[in-house]
Amino acid sequence: MNHLSKKTQLFKAIIFSVCFIVIFSSSIHAGSTGLNLLADLEEALVSLADKVRPSVVSLSPYVPPSPSIRRQGGHSGMPASMGSGVIIDGAKGIIVTNGHVVRGSGKVKVILLGGEEKVGTVLGTDEDTDLAVVQIETEKPLSTATLGDSSGLKIGQLAVAVGNPYGLNDTLTFGIISGLNRENVNLSRYEDFIQTDASINPGNSGGPLLNIRGDVIGINTAIINYAQSIGFAIPSNIVRKVVDELL
Numbered sequence: 001m002n003h004l005s006k007k008t009q010l011f012k013a014i015i016f017s018v019c020f021i022v023i024f025s026s027s028i029h030a031g032s033t034g035l036n037l038l039a040d041l042e043e044a045l046v047s048l049a050d051k052v053r054p055s056v057v058s059l060s061p062y063v064p065p066s067p068s069i070r071r072q073g074g075h076s077g078m079p080a081s082m083g084s085g086v087i088i089d090g091a092k093g094i095i096v097t098n099g100h101v102v103r104g105s106g107k108v109k110v111i112l113l114g115g116e117e118k119v120g121t122v123l124g125t126d127e128d129t130d131l132a133v134v135q136i137e138t139e140k141p142l143s144t145a146t147l148g149d150s151s152g153l154k155i156g157q158l159a160v161a162v163g164n165p166y167g168l169n170d171t172l173t174f175g176i177i178s179g180l181n182r183e184n185v186n187l188s189r190y191e192d193f194i195q196t197d198a199s200i201n202p203g204n205s206g207g208p209l210l211n212i213r214g215d216v217i218g219i220n221t222a223i224i225n226y227a228q229s230i231g232f233a234i235p236s237n238i239v240r241k242v243v244d245e246l247l
Helices: 003-029 033-055 236-246
Strands: 055-065 083-089 092-098 107-111 116-125 129-136 158-163 171-182 194-195 208-210 216-223 231-235
Touching: 033 055, 033 171, 033 208, 055 092, 055 216, 083 107, 083 116, 083 158, 083 208, 083 216, 092 216, 116 231, 129 236, 158 194, 158 216, 194 216, 231 236
Parallel strands: none
Antiparallel strands: 055 083, 055 107, 083 092, 092 129, 107 116, 116 129, 158 171, 158 208, 171 194, 194 231, 208 216, 216 231
């Protein structure tokens, strides 16, 4: 176990101990105030999940089937690799994701919450930031996530990551903002990343990083393979600028 892993475990142990002390002391001196605070946080996370999950999609490069092969289940293609995306304009079917998720693909397979499959068109990619925009056709407005303002983020704020790690669709993890303005991590040409300890794994790329209000504050992009609890997201203000340029 490396030094970073030990520090992470120690930090989580300290947080657990503090929470236990707060709950125990509050139960004695002020009823169940501490427990109520945790219950409020839990309720906020559940509400956040209900609000945002419908706007998060699974993405994979679309590979047309061979005419000589008959596939069961009505699928019109097969995934070559997995990633995530988030709908930022439900009326127009606009999705933002990572460029490396759709690299080399003009079409992508998009799976909505609930399993509905659509074919998306890659409208553009930006190699400098590793961002891409995909559009799907829709007869009715889709659930839309709100792009927040990343300029006021602070280290220590709560953060939630949503995506499809290892093909496990609709996965939510919880942590904090561990760092800001991270550079020299060799992830893309333009680097100004949010660092988080919310668990980000292969398949999370392109999914949203959220604040406790459910606003998108970043697009999850990568992890450091040799370290635990170190993930990076592209700030939402950069995302907004790049999306406007690609559209």
